Amino acid sequence: MIAAKELARHFDVSRPWLQRKLAGEPTRTLRAVDGVTFDIPKGTTLSLVGESGCGKSTVARLVVGLYRPTSGEVLFEGRDLSAARASPEQRRRMQMIFQDPYASLNPRWRVHDIVAEPIRAFGLVPNPAQQRERVAELLRQVGLSPLDGGKYPHEFSGGQRQRISIARALSSNPEFLVCDEPTSALDVSVQAQILNLMKQLQRDLGLTFLFISHNLAVVRQVSDRIGVMYLGRIVELAESESLFIRPRHPYTRALMEAIPDLEMTGRSRTPVGGEVPSPISPPSGCTFHPRCPLANDRCRAEAPALLDGVACHAVQEGRG
Amino acid sequence: MLLEVKDLRVEFPTRRGVLTALNGVSFSIAPGEVLGVVGESGAGKSMTGAAIIGLLEPPGRIAGGEIRLEGERIDNLPYEKMRRIRGKRIGAIFQDPLTTLNPLYTVGRQLVETMQAHLPLSDAEARQRAIGWLEQVGIPAAAQRIDAYPHQFSGGMRQRVVIALALCAEPQLIVADEPTTALDVSIQAQIIALLKRLAREQRTAIMLVTHDMGVIAETADRVAVMYAGRIIEIGPVRQVVRHAQHPYTAGLMASIPPLDRRVERLAQIDGAMPRLNAIPPGCPFSPRCPEVFERCRVARPELMPAGATDAACWLHDQPGAPA
Ligand SMILES: Nc1ncnc2c1ncn2[C@@H]1O[C@H](COP(=O)(O)OP(=O)(O)OP(=O)(O)O)[C@@H](O)[C@H]1O
Numbered sequence: 001m002i003a004a005k006e007l008a009r010h011f012d013v014s015r016p017w018l019q020r021k022l023a024g025e026p027t028r029t030l031r032a033v034d035g036v037t038f039d040i041p042k043g044t045t046l047s048l049v050g051e052s053g054c055g056k057s058t059v060a061r062l063v064v065g066l067y068r069p070t071s072g073e074v075l076f077e078g079r080d081l082s083a084a085r086a087s088p089e090q091r092r093r094m095q096m097i098f099q100d101p102y103a104s105l106n107p108r109w110r111v112h113d114i115v116a117e118p119i120r121a122f123g124l125v126p127n128p129a130q131q132r133e134r135v136a137e138l139l140r141q142v143g144l145s146p147l148d149g150g151k152y153p154h155e156f157s158g159g160q161r162q163r164i165s166i167a168r169a170l171s172s173n174p175e176f177l178v179c180d181e182p183t184s185a186l187d188v189s190v191q192a193q194i195l196n197l198m199k200q201l202q203r204d205l206g207l208t209f210l211f212i213s214h215n216l217a218v219v220r221q222v223s224d225r226i227g228v229m230y231l232g233r234i235v236e237l238a239e240s241e242s243l244f245i246r247p248r249h250p251y252t253r254a255l256m257e258a259i260p261d262l263e264m265t266g267r268s269r270t271p272v273g274g275e276v277p278s279p280i281s282p283p284s285g286c287t288f289h290p291r292c293p294l295a296n297d298r299c300r301a302e303a304p305a306l307l308d309g310v311a312c313h314a315v316q317e318g319r320g
Numbered sequence: 321m322l323l324e325v326k327d328l329r330v331e332f333p334t335r336r337g338v339l340t341a342l343n344g345v346s347f348s349i350a351p352g353e354v355l356g357v358v359g360e361s362g363a364g365k366s367m368t369g370a371a372i373i374g375l376l377e378p379p380g381r382i383a384g385g386e387i388r389l390e391g392e393r394i395d396n397l398p399y400e401k402m403r404r405i406r407g408k409r410i411g412a413i414f415q416d417p418l419t420t421l422n423p424l425y426t427v428g429r430q431l432v433e434t435m436q437a438h439l440p441l442s443d444a445e446a447r448q449r450a451i452g453w454l455e456q457v458g459i460p461a462a463a464q465r466i467d468a469y470p471h472q473f474s475g476g477m478r479q480r481v482v483i484a485l486a487l488c489a490e491p492q493l494i495v496a497d498e499p500t501t502a503l504d505v506s507i508q509a510q511i512i513a514l515l516k517r518l519a520r521e522q523r524t525a526i527m528l529v530t531h532d533m534g535v536i537a538e539t540a541d542r543v544a545v546m547y548a549g550r551i552i553e554i555g556p557v558r559q560v561v562r563h564a565q566h567p568y569t570a571g572l573m574a575s576i577p578p579l580d581r582r583v584e585r586l587a588q589i590d591g592a593m594p595r596l597n598a599i600p601p602g603c604p605f606s607p608r609c610p611e612v613f614e615r616c617r618v619a620r621p622e623l624m625p626a627g628a629t630d631a632a633c634w635l636h637d638q639p640g641a642p643a
Pocket residue numbers: 011012013030031032050051052053054055056057058059099214279
């Protein structure tokens with residue numbers, strides 16, 4: 001249904017022109033996303049995981065057309081995204097749920113109007129009484145009360161606001177949903193409701209999801225396939241269960257070891273050593289090499305390509 | 321006890337009437353102890369932290385009960401006095417780093433000034449310590465980065481600077497509200513390890529608010545579970561996580577997605593926490609409770625001994641109840 005081909009997005013993070021010239025600095029480019037390829041068949045969920053700043057949200061924004069790619073392309077049902085987004089009917093079909101429940105809601109609108117806006121904009125339910133009913137149903141679906149429709153966003157806590165933005169995203173009956181950390185701001189009980197809701201919507205309506213999260217336990221519950229990102233690239237792409245049973249890339253394995261575990265009260269976990277390097281001046285070769293226990297000279301010189309679902313020399317040479 | 325909170329009540333006067341955001345909240349924290357506070361969003365976790373550090377957002381106000389630090393009441397102090405306690409004896413870490421950092425000063429200057437306001441340190445000593453704190457919270461190349469401005473740091477790094485700022489005056493009590501929620505697991509592990517070390521070595525008491533049960537499980541000694549402005553269960557972390565005595569806690573634990581397998585449907589607690597202006601009579605959890613019985617709808621349970629924890633649930637006050 002949706003596919004990304006060698007997708008890249010670079011940002012110019014140079015200082016203002018005059019200051020730069022005075023200091024004699026070159027321009028600086030941040031490669032937030034640097035050659036990402038995947039496809040998501042209709043009715044399935046692809047998840048992207050990875051540390052903060054690795055480019056997950058940037059991919060999400062590229063995929064729904066909020067950013068233009070620096071190079072590469074996004075195809076929606078085989079058509080280039082910008083062509084697909086030209087028609088309102090196509091735009092209705094893809095919606096995004098953002099990471100930050102504070103920033104994504106208009107503070108001056110009542111919840112009812114926030115949720116109803118896409119319904120009105122796309123002319124989905126013409127009759128106001130039916131509209132009210134639809135909004136009430138959406139609010140109930142996300143665990144809010146229809147009475148909440150009369151309130152303003154600031155009257156809700158963070159988790160409650162995230163439910164409002166999910167209700168809004170669902171209101172245009174989309175077929176493809178991009179969810180950027182939809183439950184990260186939520187407590188576990190609401191998270192369980194939202195994840196169950198998403199899975200049920202997928203079963204009932206055949207929704208397709210691009211799901212972004214740094215919580216691997218959450219990702220395991222919802223994904224068909226998982227892409228592990230590191231510094232703007234996908235370093236491993238696999239069926240969800242096989243990724244958990246047999247993680248192959250050294251970074252994937254490190255991520256799994258760093259997870260706090262409920263069962264082992266008091267246990268200390270193994271953090272991924274080192275720091276995420278700056279995407280402005282990424283390390284040479286395989287960008288994971290400064291933190292990788294298996295790195296050798298080849299890794300420092302030559303970037304590994306994604307072959308058979310994993311971008312790692314050691315795995316490809318059979319020494320992983 | 322270092323911190324004692326007794327019967328705390330916080331109210332918000334609004335146009336539609338007075339909302340009671342916290343009602344009869346009591347707990348204590350000993351030196352060197354980490355108390356985890358969990359619960360659904362809106363349960364009153366942040367509000368409890370804000371009341372302790374004297375930073376309730378107006379028109380919110382403490383309407384009853386008391387808060388004591390080393391036996392001395394701090395809930396009724398004049399603003400200036402409380403401000404000094406806040407810097408020196410109680411450190412606060414909030415989720416949003418931008419509200420705590422001054423964008424106009426370098427990170428180093430903010431750390432140095434905070435330390436010098438509370439500790440007798442020369443400029444050189446303070447600078448040296450500032451670098452040390454930045455290293456402790458995992459800022460690489462701290463000596464070079466100390467003169468950078470907050471905007472030159474990534475979001476996660478700013479959050480770590482905020483943590484360093486809260487710790488650098490060596491407070492007796494740290495109130496940390498979702499300190500690691502915005503951080504990656506790898507950095508999170510580092511911050512958690514630092515907080516644990518402070519509790520163990522400096523005997524710092526920590527109130528750790530988070531909805532990440534994994535973080536609680538590996539950090540807290542005891543856990544308080546909040547629901548609709550009350551503590552509904554409190555006890556040792558192992559007992560609360562593994563043998564919850566309150567049906568809400570049990571539901572909360574069951575809804576954590578497992579890491580080791582995929583389940584078709586996660587256990588969930590149906591319905592939503594009641595709004596503050598619509599808390600039902602009797603047990604506030606009764607409309608959602610799978611074990612509700614008649615008494616629950618008419619009489620409000622207070623915390624009572626239940627197994628190895630204290631729980632506010634009538635199931636533990638029946639003849640032959642598993643006390
Ligand atoms: N508009 C922008 N201008 C400059 N740099 C940007 C911009 N948007 C993102 N970046 C940078 O691109 C990189 C990837 O950002 P992105 O928001 O995609 O990260 P992420 O993986 O979603 O992280 P998180 O888990 O923290 O949300 C980061 O280094 C970020 O600082």
